[in-house]
Amino acid sequence: MHGVHLTADLSGCRDPANLLRDGAALAALCEQSARDAGLRVVARQFHAFAPDGDGGHTGVLLLAESHLAVHTWPELRAVTLDVFVCNRASDNTAKAQALLDALVARFEAARVARQRLQRALVP
């Protein structure tokens, strides 16, 4: 078994939907995008760093296939995204890529740094 872990680090985000500050909208987008990509959400947790919610947010979706994590820094117009999927019963790589691409597009970032890790679960 193996897995693939995709990351995208975004800066200079235009963020037309105010996702960097709006935790509820960010959570809803993550859930919908995961479902649209064919991944199964089994639990979620989001946290707002400012008491009034008008600061950065951290969120995760626990997936049957592994996880999605997002962190926002509105004061820096920056976001990090992680999508990790294991490829056990089937190859979920295309679903992970579709989820990441869908999310990246919504932030309208000036710069996107992507990385890809192979996770060797049982060498």
Add this chain to the structure above:
Amino acid sequence: MHGVHLTADLSGCRDPANLLRDGAALAALCEQSARDAGLRVVARQFHAFAPDGDGGHTGVLLLAESHLAVHTWPELRAVTLDVFVCNRASDNTAKAQALLDALVARFEAARVARQRLQRALVP
């Protein structure tokens, strides 16, 4: 600002404390290890994949510094660990390494594959 993301993929786990199947023990270990490393836990979410809890678990800790994620596959004696920290107010790399090392040690794995990503948040 930048961040560091450490991963460890473990297989052949002896798992003397039954952490691969005991979600409550796994969650408690993660929380205690994060605090011991000097990281601040702001929220957590764990999920058991088998109805009786006797299967794999997925868990995350949301940290003030970013996140920890763990996935277990008891039937494969395998675990993946991720620790991501941003280094904004201070350099949290040593804390991330300490947390990962503390967790890796507890599973007594035959094989540990480690990777390290630099996350460039604002190039």
